[in-house]
Amino acid sequence: MTEPVSAPADVLVIFGITGDLARKMTFRSLYRLERRGLLDCPIVGVALDDWSVSTLRDRAREAIEAGGEPIDEQVFGRFAQRLSMVSGDFADPKTYDRVAKAIEGTHTPVFYLEIPPSLFGLVVENLARANLTTRARVAVEKPFGHDLPSARELNRKLRAVLEEWQIYRIDHFLGKEPAMDIMFLRFANSVFEPLWNRDRIHCVQLTMAENFGVEDRGSFYDPVGALRDVVQNHLLQLIGLFAAEPPSVAGADGVRDKRVEVFRAIPSLDPTHYVRGQYDGYTSIEGVKPNSQTETFAALRLEIDNWRWSGVPFFLRAGKGLPVRATEIRAIFKRPPKLAFTASTYDANELVLRIDPRAGANLVVQAKEPGANRTRTVDLSVIFAEELGEAPEPYERLLYDVMHADSSQFARQDGVEETWRIVQPLLDAPPAVQPYPRGSWGPPGAAKLVAGYPGWREPWL
Secondary structure (H helix, E strand, O other): OOOOOOOOOOEEEEEOOOOHHHHHHHHHHHHHHHHOOOOOOOEEEEEOOOOOHHHHHHHHHHHHHHOOOOOOHHHHHHHHHHEEEEEOOOOOHHHHHHHHHHOOOOOOEEEEEOOOHHHHHHHHHHHHHOOOOOOOEEEEEOOOOOOHHHHHHHHHHHHOOOOHHHEEEEOHHHHOHHHHHHHHHHHOOOOOHHHOOOOOEEEEEEEEEOOOOOOOOHHHHOOOHHHHHHHHHHHHHHHHHHHOOOOOOOOHHHHHHHHHHHHHOOOOOOHHHEEEEEEOOHHHOOOOOOOOOOOOEEEEEEOOOOOOOOOOOEEEEEEOOOOOOEEEEEEEEOOOOOOOOOOOOOOOOEEEEEEEOOOEEEEEEEEEOOOOOOEEEEEEEEEHHHHHOOOOOHHHHHHHHHHOOOOOOOEOHHHHHHHHHHHHHHHHOOOOEEEEOOOOOOOOHHHHHOOOOOOOOOOOO
16 A cells, blocks of 8 residues: 655656557647646657657657647757657566666656557556556556446456556546536536526436548447447546536545546436437448447436436437537526416527537527517527637646646546446447438437437537
């Protein structure tokens, strides 16, 4: 048993630095931290590829430029000087001897595992054998298992070497500024909190729509599907933020305790309230089985059995090949009673919190239509970047947090197990997939899921 180490990292070691995630996200995020003056330690890449330091720096530049980030030569020069490289097989103990030599003299390393989860146990065991884990923090990428038993087995391998405080499980949705905005909007504004309950909210809709397909990722996506890819992790974490009580204590676990309380209050899901879809043409993608039953669309209903939310249904949908790209949470409030001074009927008020793209909030209210004795729907909207300026990107925020020992926006093992427990019945007894054309809002069965409640809203764009 070791005491938590809160000192900032004095070295960042990235296993898998030659991979796709580093090319798409990591290099760019670290460069942005450098530009903001928030990066202050060396970076050591570890990979099987035999790259020289010069090659690593060239690939970093290419990745940053490909991500659309303008290169400031002075900033990049500082960033490039931080980079070094260790090449070797992750199964070879000599690789870890070279890592130890590369970080000799440091005291609080962060090891970031941008590698398949099947290698997590191997790497942390070898790091421990090289005496590198005592004061270390280890960041790991999802997926944290593919069901509840595998999530527990993965945790067993990590905890055989590491304490829970050392493990930082990355779900990049928790690193999105608009996701973090949810709790600030709720609890820092007294106008919202009294409305955030079963007395005022009729239902909640959460949509994650993607207007592209699986494309060239068939071999990755086909064993996974929409439920495992985004619902069990990203969307349930957003529900945790939306529905949580205010933390009663400061610190990371104060925040995470409240998210886990929400998960514990969600009964395991009912497959009869679950709709699976597959867009036309999916099985012709390279890497996809010809008779695949993998869902590219998932819609479901869940309940939260606690005092605040009892009786309020939460409807979730996520899919590929849909009309737009957007992620939003929408609270639909109860309608007001009929008013004597007008014959109008009123649409319900709605509060939309948009996560992607162009994060913002939209309050849908009723106002009197000029010259008439009736109302018209009015949007009171704000785009956060226009009012608040540029926000850190998810990996930029999460990498900074792990280097500074702030685990608030990372998943904890009890939360991971609860979210797998919630969706496990849908994995055990999934309904048949229903086809849907690309560019539609999924299979017809999704509309029946919300019967008796307001129909699915098209995302606010």
